[in-house]
Amino acid sequence: MATELGPTPVKAPASGGTPVHRGPKGVGEDNRIASQGRWASWLLAPTIIALAVVIVYPIISAIVMSFQKDAGLDAATGLFTAGGPAGISNYVNWLAQQCSAPGGGTVACPPGTLGGQFWSATATTFFFTVVTVTLETVLGFWMAMIMARTFRGRSLVRAAVLVPWAIPTAVTAKLWFFIFAFEGIANKLFNTSILWTGSEWPAKWAVIIADVWKTTPFMALLILAGLQMIPAEVYEAAKVDGASAWQRFRLITLPLVKPALMVAxxxxxxxxLRMFDLPYILTGGANNTTTLSILVINQIRQGFNAAAALSTITFIIIFLVAFIFVRFLGANVVEQSGATGKGKK
Amino acid sequence: MTTATADATALRARQDKGRQAAQNREKWAQARTYISAAVVLVWCLAPAYWMVVTAFREVGFTYDTSILPTHITLDNFATAFDTSFGNRFGQALLNSVFIGGVVTAVSLLIGVFAAYALARLNFKGKFLVLGFILGASMFPGVALITPLFQLFTNIGWMGTYQALIIPNISFVLPLTVYTMTSFFREMPWELEESARVDGCTQGQAFRKVIMPLAAPAIFTTAILAFISSWNEFLIASQLSSDATQPVTVAIANFAGAQPNQIPYTAIMAAGTIVTIPLVILVLVFQRKIVAGLTAGAVK
Structure with a gap:
């Protein structure tokens, strides 16, 4: 990584600053950028090195581990297996749900083993992701539209949305566990007697509701920040031209807020996609609420290497989703985060 | 009455009617705003309120569902800190403060230089570095946990503070860098040059002009960094021991006198203790925090 920051002179002239009076014109400019490049690599080095140690090293190490066999008793067969190179058997274990059979070869993982849960955990993770992000986007947009209006008590609302965001997820999970307790307030308010964490759909909805409560504010604040970038004159002009509220929303608000919305x-x-805390504490992963992250954690104590294969698969899934977003849906995170510099605005 | 004046009167009446309708519409829109705002307020605050109310309720009335506080007691807070059932909430609070403090300090110390470079300098590969840092902040914790679990087991670091601090840096440092980068980008750096022109030395310009300007940005970033470390659960739940566990793990594993009875009121009291400082911090620095949170996404 650090080599990319090398003091290579850039052709494009930089704006502003005092030119270095060394050598003929142009060369001084190049020197200046070169010296900035050198400066930058020194300043960035600690961060890059730290991230290389805490992120890049574990990724590589996980990939190496994922091709090793776990020594110990095989969960499926009860036989002792020695460690050593495993080829792609760990990946086969997850993706094809094939567990090693007694006497060599593989069989379909019996139900109840972790190996048999990969696709259901993937389906659960994507289900949670699609449902929560959709709900959070719609609700977040609505909240942002309200907070963007002027009314007395607006700052109170803006402060209130920060409360769910500030509560640690572990506490949120315990809180909703209590709210969803059989004798709890949720059943009382809706006059139901649902065992919320006791069967599949109530458990899933409990996780979804808690997650939406906790993270919609973040979404709303990001969208609000996007809304506030739209100049009021644009709306005034549209009003004068006779655009209806719906037209103003569809033709002005949505397109202009889209970059911020996509990033959010x-x-x-x-x-x-990496959801863990909430289902782990709220439902313990029971009743089909096991996400990929929970499956990895459950696997760790049964064998590092199989867990490493699963965490690598999870990482690749998340990476692919991010890639699709950036490549095809135009979520330009880097540009949005202001890397374009002063010249752009 | 001539037709001209009749027309004028009719016109005025129509205009009045139109103005009245517009006013009504305005009033109705205003009312709708207030109703929606109230809904948002209740939705955001009601569960948190329920936690606090339960925290102050006697154990025997755990499932009391009256909305207003009833059977008020402070016992639950004592129970939360009670260590006789194997809970170590007090210790966990200190652990969280320590871990969060070290992670925040290290991330800021390292990250401030990177943020300065990304905000102020022109160099090749800037996009790449920024992309790498943003990618790092979105990195799934489970992808780190497996190799770290094995590594820390091998070198005997399981359950130590460093085993909790180092992985936390993996997501707090990127957050710190990109939040500070966008803050630094907006600072009026021209003032530094003006100070130099006015006769300040570089050191003086930095101390007297840049530091006071950068301090709020750094402080806000520190709050965000501390909160994200304070809220971390995944890594801590796997790599901590009873002695080093942070509050999130302590609350998740909170045990009662009987194994089959969940001590809800004590857990809510513990949750309240963990949350109140954050909520106060967030409310006091609301504007700055919102700016910091959204800094990466817009601009």
Whole structure:
């Protein structure tokens, strides 16, 4: 990574600053950028090195591990297996749900083993992601539209939305566990007697509701920031031209807020794909609420290497989703985050 | 009455009617705004309110569902800190403060230089670095946990503070860098040059002009960094021991006197203790925090 920051002179002239009076014109400019490049690599080095140690090293290490066999008792067969190179058997274990059979070869993983849960965990993870991100986008947009209006008490609402965001997810999970308790307030308010964490759909909805409560504010704030970038004159002009409220929303608000919205959706999607705390504490992954992250954690104590294969698969899935967002849906995160510099605006 | 004046009167009446309708529409829109705002307020605050109300309720009335506080007691807070059932909430609070403090300090110390470079300097590969840092902040924790679990087991670091601090840096540092980068981008750096022109030395310009301008940005970033470390659960739940576990793990594993009875009121009291400082911090620095949170996404 650090080599990319090398002091290579850039051709394009930089704006502003005092030119270095060394050598003929143009060369001084190149020197200046070169020296900035050198400066930048020194300043960036600590961060890049730290991230290489805490992120790049574990990724590589996980990939290496994923091609190793786990030593120990095989969960499926009860026989002892020695470690050593595994080829792609760990990946086959997850993707094809094939567990090693006694006497060599593989059989379909019996139900109940972790190996048999990969596709259901993937389906659960995507289900949670699609449902929560959709709900959060719609609700977040609505909240942002309200917060963008002027009314007395607006700052109170803006402060209130930060409360769910500030509560740690672990506490949120316990709180909703209590709300959804059989004798809890949710059943009382809706006059139902649902065992919320006791069967599949109530458990799934409990996770979804808790997640939507916790993270919609973040979405709303990102969208609000996007809304506030739209100049009021644009709306005034549209009003004068006789555009209806719906037309103003569809033709002005949506297109202009789209860049911020796409980034917000991307952030939330990637966050939802790695969802762990909420279902882990709220339902313990029972009743088909096991996400990919929970499956990895459950696997760790049964064998590092198989867990490493699964975490690598999870990482690749998340990476692919991010790639699709950036490549095809135009979520330009880097540009949005302001890398374009002062010249652009 | 001539037709001209009749026409004028009719016109005025129509105009009045139109103005009245517009006013009504305005009033109706205003009312709708207030109703919607109230709904948002209740939706956001009601569950948090329920936590606080339960925290102050006697254990015997755990499932009391009256909306207003009833059977008020402070016992639950004592129970939360009670260590006789194997809970170590007090210790966990200190652990969280320590871990969060170190992670925040290290991330800021390293990240401030990177943010300065990304905000102020022109160099090749800037997009690449920024993309890498943003990607790092979105990185799934589970992809780190497996190799780290094995590594820390092998070198005997399981359950130590460094085993919790180092992985936290993996997501707090990127967050710190990109939040500070967007703050730095908006600072009026021309002032530094003006100070130099006015006769300040570079050191003076930095101390007297840049530092006071950058301080709020750095402070806000520190709050965001601390909150994200404070809220971390996944890594801590796997790599901590009873002695080093942070509050999130302590609350998730909170045990009662009987194994089959969940001590909800004590858990809600613990949750309240963990949450209140954050909520106060967030409300006091609301504007800055919102700016910091959204800094990466717009602009």
């Amino acid at each position: 959706i991307l952030f939330r999607t990637l966050d939802a």
